[in-house]
Amino acid sequence: MSKTAPNLTPEQLESFGEELDALCARVTADLGQRDADYINKVIRAQRGLEVAGRALLFVSFLPPAWLAGTAALSVSKILDNMEIGHNVMHGQYDWMNDARLNGKTFEWDTACPADQWRHSHNYMHHTYTNIVGKDRDIGYGILRMSEDERWRPYYLGNPLYAALLAIFFQYGVALHDLETEQIAAGKASLRDKRGMMKDIWGKVRGQTLKDYVLFPLLSGPSFPLVLAGNATANLARNLWSFTIIFCGHFPDGTHEFTEEEAENETRGEWYYRQLLGSANLTGGKLFHVMAGNLSYQIEHHLFPGIPAHRYTEISKEVREITERYGIPYNTGPLHKQFGSVVRKIVKLAIPPLPGRGSGPDAAKPPAGRERAEERQLLATA
Amino acid sequence: MELVRPLLVKREVRAEVTTMRQQTDKSVTLTLRPNKNWQGLRAGQFVNLSVEIEGVRETRPYSPAGSEHAAGHALELTISTHPEGKVSRYLRERARPGMIVGLSEAQGEFVLPAQRAQRVLLISGGSGVTPVMAMLRTLCEEGHAGEIGFLNYARSPELALYDAELNALAEGHKNLHVARGFTRASAGAGSPGDPRLGDSRLKGRFDREHARAVMSEYGEAATFVCGPPALIEAVRAVWREDGLQEPTVETFTPPAPHFNALQFDKEQATGMVSFAASGREAANSGLPLLEQAEDAGLTPEHGCRMGICNTCSCRKRSGTVRNVITGEYSSAGDEQIRICVSVPVGDVALEL
Incomplete structure (x- = not known):
C-alpha cells in the first residue's frame, strides 16, 4: 500500500x-448495434471453439488433435465464464x-450455480467492495489478504491455500456463497444452507x-484422453480466472476499508472507494477479451x-478524471501486478512484526451524508 | 451444451414475412408464415411481435386481421405507424418478404365465443380495425347466417383501412352491413356518398344513430368494440343508457411521447403502478419502483438499492420509466429494468 490518496472535500x-x-x-x-454485434460474435466464437474442441478430442489418439482440442476447449470455457x-x-x-x-x-459452464x-x-462484492468483513472476495474466507484481518497460525498455510484455490478455483467459487467459514465458526448452521448445498451439488x-x-464415454476408446483433455481445460480455466481475478483487488496500492469508513457514504464516495479498491492490467486487445475485460477492473467496478x-474506451476518460482530482489509478502489466499479489499472499502468511502497526493505511473517505438523503437525491435527480 | 445452457435451445415461434403492401400512407400490411411451433389463434387475439432494431429486441403487440381459418396458419398484420412508434416505423420502412420476426403465442380474451351469436356488431376506430376484421372474416368464411354490422371510424378516407376488402365482403354477404365514419371535421361533412362505400358514410363521432345505421336491432347483438379510449367510452355510454349488457371491448394506448423536456418532479408524478403477479395497484408516488412496491406491501428481491447489482431487475410489462442515474427514458414495451433506480412516468405494469 504505497500510494496515498488525497483528501478531497x-x-x-x-x-x-x-x-x-x-x-x-x-x-x-x-449502446446499440455495435454492442449487440460484439457479444453475438463472442458467443459464436465460444460455441465454435467448444464444438471444435470436443470434436478434436474425439480423435485425440492423434497427439496434435489432443493438444488443439484441449486448447480450444480451454479458450471456450474461459470465454464462457469471463467475457460472456x-x-x-x-x-x-x-x-x-x-x-x-x-x-x-x-447459466454458465462452471461449478457455481449462477443464482x-x-x-x-x-x-x-460489487456493493461492499473491499470492505473487510463484508466483501468475502477478500481471501474467499480461506486466505488472509488484508492486514486488517488478525493473523492466526492457520494463515501460515496462506501460499499453499492460494495454490489449492487456484487449481480448484471453480469449486472455490461454487462454495463461495455458502460462507463455509461462518459454518466452521458456528455462526451459521448447516441446516440453513441445505437448499444452497443442494443447488451446488x-x-x-x-x-x-x-x-x-x-x-469421455461418447468418445469410446479415447475415454482416458478425452477425460484428461476436459480436466486440463477446466484446470487452465481455473488458473487463468484465478490469476485475473486476484489481480483485480489485491495488487500493491489497492486499499481496504472498514465498515465504519463506508457507512453513510454518498455516491461520490462510493465511486471513490471503488477506485481505491480496484486495479487494472495492461495488455493487448486479445488479452482483454480473454480476461473478460476484468483487466479493466476499475472501470468495471465504477460501471458494472x-x-x-x-x-477500453471509457478508461481514457476515467483516467483523465482521476488525474484531475489527484486520485491514484492503479494499473500495470500482468507479471508486475500478479507478482505483487503473490508477495502479499506470502507476506500475510507471516505474523506481523511487533511494533509495526498492522492497521490499514487506506485513506479514509470523509464522513458521508445520511443514506436517506442520498436516496432522496436519487429519487428526484 | 444443452446440459449447461437450456435457454440457448429454447423453442421459439418465429415467422417469415411473405408479402408487404401499404394500404395507406400511415400503415403497412404484412403477411407472415409462422414456423411449426405456432399453435394458431382465435379471431380477435393479439401476438407480440419482436424485431431487432439497433441491437435491441423490441416487442409490440399487434392483432392479426385475417380469418382464424386462414390456410397454412398465415397471419395478416396491419400496422399503423406513429411518429413516436419505433417498431411501426421500422416495419413500414424495412419489412420485406424474407424478413424473419419473432412471435409470441396468440393471447387475449377479446375473441368471438366458440358458440357464435346470431347477431354480431363490430365497432372499431383507427388501427383497432384489425381484430374485428379478423372476426368479420372468420364469420364470413364460416358462412354465418345471422346479421353482422360493421362500423369503423377513421380520421379521413385517406387513412381508412380495408376499403376494398370490406366492399367485397359486403357484396358477397347480404347479411353484412358496413358503414364508415370519418371523425376529422372536414372529412365527413361535405361529400355524402363516397363512390367506394355507397351511402354507408357517417358524420362525426359515434352515436346511437351510427349503431342503428348498421344494425337496427343493435341491442340484441353480441357487440365487440376495439379502438381508442374515447370510442370505447362513447359506446359504453349508449349501452348504459339503453340498459344493455356491457359490450366486449379492447383498447390500446398510443406510444408515449418524448418526456425529455419535462424536468422530473415528484409533484408531477402521474398514473398508476400495477404489480401484475400480486394483483396490487397503487398511484404513482414518484419514488423508484422498488420503494413503491415496498410501500404497496410487497417484498421484491433487491440488493444495493443504487443500480449496481442487478438483483432487483424485474420484467416491466408496459409503460415508460426513467432511470434516475442516466436520466434515460425506457421504451413503452416489455423489458427488463432495475426497479431500484427506475421511476415510472405515467402508468407502469410490473411482473411483481
Whole structure:
C-alpha cells in the first residue's frame, strides 16, 4: 500500500461523482448495434471453439488433435465464464431484450450455480467492495489478504491455500456463497444452507457428468484422453480466472476499508472507494477479451452494468478524471501486478512484526451524508 | 451444451414475412408464415411481435386481421405507424418478404365465443380495425347466417383501412352491413356518398344513430368494440343508457411521447403502478419502483438499492420509466429494468 490518496472535500467528491454519472449516462445512451454485434460474435466464437474442441478430442489418439482440442476447449470455457457469463450476469446486455442474454436467468459452464454467483458477486462484492468483513472476495474466507484481518497460525498455510484455490478455483467459487467459514465458526448452521448445498451439488454433479463421464464415454476408446483433455481445460480455466481475478483487488496500492469508513457514504464516495479498491492490467486487445475485460477492473467496478468491451474506451476518460482530482489509478502489466499479489499472499502468511502497526493505511473517505438523503437525491435527480 | 445452457435451445415461434403492401400512407400490411411451433389463434387475439432494431429486441403487440381459418396458419398484420412508434416505423420502412420476426403465442380474451351469436356488431376506430376484421372474416368464411354490422371510424378516407376488402365482403354477404365514419371535421361533412362505400358514410363521432345505421336491432347483438379510449367510452355510454349488457371491448394506448423536456418532479408524478403477479395497484408516488412496491406491501428481491447489482431487475410489462442515474427514458414495451433506480412516468405494469 504505497500510494496515498488525497483528501478531497465533500464538494469535490460530489462533482467527481457527477462526472462519473455523466460518463455512465453518455455511454448507456450510446449502446446499440455495435454492442449487440460484439457479444453475438463472442458467443459464436465460444460455441465454435467448444464444438471444435470436443470434436478434436474425439480423435485425440492423434497427439496434435489432443493438444488443439484441449486448447480450444480451454479458450471456450474461459470465454464462457469471463467475457460472456460474468458480464451477461451483471445485466450488461439486458437492454437487448434477448432472452438468451438475460442477466437474471443466464447459466454458465462452471461449478457455481449462477443464482448464488449473482448474490455473492453482483450484490455483496460489487456493493461492499473491499470492505473487510463484508466483501468475502477478500481471501474467499480461506486466505488472509488484508492486514486488517488478525493473523492466526492457520494463515501460515496462506501460499499453499492460494495454490489449492487456484487449481480448484471453480469449486472455490461454487462454495463461495455458502460462507463455509461462518459454518466452521458456528455462526451459521448447516441446516440453513441445505437448499444452497443442494443447488451446488446439482450443478457440480451435472458438470462432472458432462466433462468426466458423458463426453469421455461418447468418445469410446479415447475415454482416458478425452477425460484428461476436459480436466486440463477446466484446470487452465481455473488458473487463468484465478490469476485475473486476484489481480483485480489485491495488487500493491489497492486499499481496504472498514465498515465504519463506508457507512453513510454518498455516491461520490462510493465511486471513490471503488477506485481505491480496484486495479487494472495492461495488455493487448486479445488479452482483454480473454480476461473478460476484468483487466479493466476499475472501470468495471465504477460501471458494472456497462458492456465490458466498452471499458477500453471509457478508461481514457476515467483516467483523465482521476488525474484531475489527484486520485491514484492503479494499473500495470500482468507479471508486475500478479507478482505483487503473490508477495502479499506470502507476506500475510507471516505474523506481523511487533511494533509495526498492522492497521490499514487506506485513506479514509470523509464522513458521508445520511443514506436517506442520498436516496432522496436519487429519487428526484 | 444443452446440459449447461437450456435457454440457448429454447423453442421459439418465429415467422417469415411473405408479402408487404401499404394500404395507406400511415400503415403497412404484412403477411407472415409462422414456423411449426405456432399453435394458431382465435379471431380477435393479439401476438407480440419482436424485431431487432439497433441491437435491441423490441416487442409490440399487434392483432392479426385475417380469418382464424386462414390456410397454412398465415397471419395478416396491419400496422399503423406513429411518429413516436419505433417498431411501426421500422416495419413500414424495412419489412420485406424474407424478413424473419419473432412471435409470441396468440393471447387475449377479446375473441368471438366458440358458440357464435346470431347477431354480431363490430365497432372499431383507427388501427383497432384489425381484430374485428379478423372476426368479420372468420364469420364470413364460416358462412354465418345471422346479421353482422360493421362500423369503423377513421380520421379521413385517406387513412381508412380495408376499403376494398370490406366492399367485397359486403357484396358477397347480404347479411353484412358496413358503414364508415370519418371523425376529422372536414372529412365527413361535405361529400355524402363516397363512390367506394355507397351511402354507408357517417358524420362525426359515434352515436346511437351510427349503431342503428348498421344494425337496427343493435341491442340484441353480441357487440365487440376495439379502438381508442374515447370510442370505447362513447359506446359504453349508449349501452348504459339503453340498459344493455356491457359490450366486449379492447383498447390500446398510443406510444408515449418524448418526456425529455419535462424536468422530473415528484409533484408531477402521474398514473398508476400495477404489480401484475400480486394483483396490487397503487398511484404513482414518484419514488423508484422498488420503494413503491415496498410501500404497496410487497417484498421484491433487491440488493444495493443504487443500480449496481442487478438483483432487483424485474420484467416491466408496459409503460415508460426513467432511470434516475442516466436520466434515460425506457421504451413503452416489455423489458427488463432495475426497479431500484427506475421511476415510472405515467402508468407502469410490473411482473411483481
